Amino acid sequence: MNLQSATSTTSFRVKAFVISLLLLLAIASFVYTQYLIGQIRDNERASTELWAKASAYISVEQYQQSRMQLQRMQQELDAHPLIGQELKNRWNSVLSRVESELSNAGLDFVANEVIINNLFEIPSVVVDQDGRIVHHRNIRDSELDEGLIDRYAGVNEPIIFLVGEGESQEMQMLYYGNSALVSTLRFFPYIQFGLLALFLGLGYASLNSIKRNEQSKLWVGMARESAHQLGTPISSLMGWIELLKESASDNEYMLSVIHELENDVDRLQTIAERFNKIGSEPELKVMRAGPVISHVCSYMSRRLPQLGGKIDFKKDIEMQAKVDLNEQLFSWALENLIKNAFDATDEGYVSVTSVANSGILHIDVEDTGKGIERKLHKEVFSPGFSTKKRGWGLGLSLARRIIEDYHEGKIYIATSNPGSGTRFRIELPVKTEYSILEL
Secondary structure, rough: OOOOHHHHHHHHHHHHHHHHHHHHHHHHHHHHHHHHHHHHHHHHHHHHHHHHHHHHHHHOOOOHHHHHHHHHHHHHHOOOOOOOOOHHHHOOOOOOHHHHHHHHHHHHHHHHHHHHHHHOOEEEEEEEEOOEEEEEEEOOOHOOOHHHHHHHHHOOOOEEEEEEEEHHOOEEEEEEEEOHHHHHHHHHHHHHHHHHHHHHHHHHHHHHHHHHHOOOOOOOOHHHHHHHHOOOOOOOOHHHHHHHHHHHHOOOOHHHHHHHHHHHHHHHHHHHHHHHHHOOOOOEEEEEHHHHHHHHHHHHHHHOOOHHOOOOEEEOOOOOOOEEOOOHHHHHHHHHHHHHHHHHOOOEEEEEEEEEEEEEEEEEOOOOOOOOOOOHOOOOHOOOOOOOOOOOHHHHHHHHHHHHHOOOOEEEEEEEEOOOOOEEEEEEEEEEHHHOOOO
């Protein structure tokens, strides 16, 4: 398992744990909220039934016959000529107290003022046995329609109660909906889940940002340390090359070999300088990209052993287009693409082409090699990703940083399928004066 695979596995486990924790919290919140809603709805139904009972109570005059007899007794007492006024007052006081107890004014007050007018604040509609609305509470007149009763019936089972007495007694039905508290609580789990998801997203973005910064610092540190370590042997090689030149001054063949060796040492020096510049702001200059691309292709064609006969190296390069370029860093990125193309190809060809179109310079590196699965098209640019047994997985990651971060261009896989080769594409913005002066 390579570095990228191990990192991906660990990252997947962390993400799965965090997502599972989020789902667990959301489910627990939803279950507990539903429990609270159930408790509140039970209390609201009890309050609604109490309201219905109070409405039925105040619709009937209690102990009507007995109270009428007491009133007649008071009238007869007042009209009796033989009873003195003091005795009449005493008996009237007793009869009034009895009549008051029969009427139970205190209970009337509780039913009418406390329960009816104050306790019950749930939206409700009372209909008679013919379905006509006789009363409604906590509902605007504009909301009253036939659909409202059906909606309430679907939310809560209606409460049936009787009003009046005797022949005037009739059945009424109370339909009621959910209070504002219950309606609000129903959305609470979704709001909480949204906040948790937002928190998770912000945390995930922050962790990714920290991770990228740490990776960037790690690669910069490794690159500069590599440049430092290369400095001493390169200086020694330069000294040995000068000694070889002096000892082989009359041998043309040896001088040609020494010349190639000197070119390679210069190349090592260039690579060390590239490593040392990683992490610092590169200096870009307006120049023709074609000669730089051509030089890289020429150098790679002389150095790659795969060119022994099975692989053709083709190039078709636009020589006039000017772009903002750091020659050393851009050459490094292009070399990585060409080297990868040869590593992936056993036979066939590797081609480098460039063309300017609509203000963009397109540089394609194409091979007829193994190809890349579509699901890995973005992953190949991640630090540590490699399909090679000894690969570090840094080449394409550094190439993307050079092209996209430093040159404000794009690098991506234009086409690739397993067994049919791969075409990488670099896009760089062409300087505007090219379209006017260079044509």
